Amino acid sequence: MRAAVCYESHMPLKVEELELSPPKANEAEVQLVGAGVCHSDYHFVDGHITPTTLPLVLGHEGAGVVTKIGPGVENVSPGDHIIFSMDAMCGYCRNCTLGRPTLCETYGRVFTMPDGTTRFSKDGRPYYSMVGIGTFADRTVVAADRLVKVRDDVPLEKACLIGCAVITGVGSVVHRAKVEAGTTVVVFGCGGVGLNVIQGAILASAAKIIAVDTVEFKLEKAREMGATDVINASLVEPGPRIAEITGGGADYAFEVVGWPDLVVQAFKSIRPGGTAVMVGVQPPETKITIDAWDLFQDRALIGAFHGSAMPRVDFPWLLDLYMDGRIKLDELITRYRPLDEINEAFEDMNNGVTARTVLTFG
Numbered sequence: 242m243r244a245a246v247c248y249e250s251h252m253p254l255k256v257e258e259l260e261l262s263p264p265k266a267n268e269a270e271v272q273l274v275g276a277g278v279c280h281s282d283y284h285f286v287d288g289h290i291t292p293t294t295l296p297l298v299l300g301h302e303g304a305g306v307v308t309k310i311g312p313g314v315e316n317v318s319p320g321d322h323i324i325f326s327m328d329a330m331c332g333y334c335r336n337c338t339l340g341r342p343t344l345c346e347t348y349g350r351v352f353t354m355p356d357g358t359t360r361f362s363k364d365g366r367p368y369y370s371m372v373g374i375g376t377f378a379d380r381t382v383v384a385a386d387r388l389v390k391v392r393d394d395v396p397l398e399k400a401c402l403i404g405c406a407v408i409t410g411v412g413s414v415v416h417r418a419k420v421e422a423g424t425t426v427v428v429f430g431c432g433g434v435g436l437n438v439i440q441g442a443i444l445a446s447a448a449k450i451i452a453v454d455t456v457e458f459k460l461e462k463a464r465e466m467g468a469t470d471v472i473n474a475s476l477v478e479p480g481p482r483i484a485e486i487t488g489g490g491a492d493y494a495f496e497v498v499g500w501p502d503l504v505v506q507a508f509k510s511i512r513p514g515g516t517a518v519m520v521g522v523q524p525p526e527t528k529i530t531i532d533a534w535d536l537f538q539d540r541a542l543i544g545a546f547h548g549s550a551m552p553r554v555d556f557p558w559l560l561d562l563y564m565d566g567r568i569k570l571d572e573l574i575t576r577y578r579p580l581d582e583i584n585e586a587f588e589d590m591n592n593g594v595t596a597r598t599v600l601t602f603g
């Protein structure tokens with residue numbers, strides 16, 4: 242099988258042949274059909290996050306068909322259509338029991354199988370997989386817990402976006418912030434996840450949905466997804482404009498870039514009683530400084546980890562919404578590329594000319 246491998250930061254990924262061991266107990270093998278290219282993958286390439294497990298097969302957003310199962314697997318069978326979950330979801334730890342599987346205390350976000358070994362290798366050397374999945378590969382073997390079986394009438398090269406971009410954006414709005422109908426929402430950053438904060442705000446019946454970005458293409462996309470107002474931050478100071486549109490500040494602000502200064506800006510854009518939500522992946526050990534008096538006035542600054550998702554409930558729900566025409570997936574996909582063009586897909590993302598690129602296989 243072939244996979245896109247990160248050997249070190251600041252180097253292009255290398256697409257090459259690897260060996261894939263068959264699934265062991267409680268594991269399954271999946272043939273990939275579609276894999277979304279996310280900024281979180283690129284974070285390992287640009288050094289925003291330093292990879293500690295190398296070589297690393299990147300990719301965490303994907304969908305495919307189960308090809309083999311190991312002993313003890315009961316949740317999926319060969320032939321099932323699945324979406325990969327970044328969350329291990331053991332189902333019995335405290336957080337899983339309380340409905341917070343993104344914060345599963347048993348497995349965490351390991352870059353191996355739960356037993357610490359890998360199924361990818363080359364010449365006997367282990368190759369790690371991003372969040373234990375590694376979707377930039379024709380085939381992958383993962384803990385079966387990470388597979389969510391879904392309806393089989395949705396094209397998998399579209400369904401793949403549900404696993405990261407869609408659930409992270411929508412979930413941050415409906416699960417974490419619990420945005421109420423009639424409130425005002427501002428989103429800083431209109432990439433794949435930001436566009437889905439907009440979709441979440443529509444589902445929540447927000448009164449105003451203000452999109453902020455510096456790239457005109459992304460603001461056009463934001464309008465297409467349903468933003469009521471857009472602000473090009475390279476031309477207009479967002480704070481005063483947001484205050485003007487909302488009559489004194491937004492009820493909710495979402496930071497979806499992973500830039501500490503923008504978290505502060507999001508917090509400053511909310512009115513007393515408002516909530517700012519940090520969705521973007523910040524560089525490790527980042528500190529954020531906010532004004533204590535602002536916080537005192539019933540404001541909240543909260544984090545949202547992977548949209549506080551409940552994948553086994555949310556993924557089928559979101560696909561139903563798509564099939565009923567109530568959320569958009571097609572509009573999020575700017576182009577499809579084969580696995581070999583992963584570095585070109587990153588380049589497009591960095592140039593702001595794509596919302597999402599989906600890698601296709603076979």
Ligand SMILES: [Zn+2]
Pocket residue numbers: 279280281282301302405406
């Ligand atoms: Zn992602």
Ligand SMILES: [Zn+2]
Pocket residue numbers: 330331332333334335336337338342344345346347348
């Ligand atoms: Zn758990």
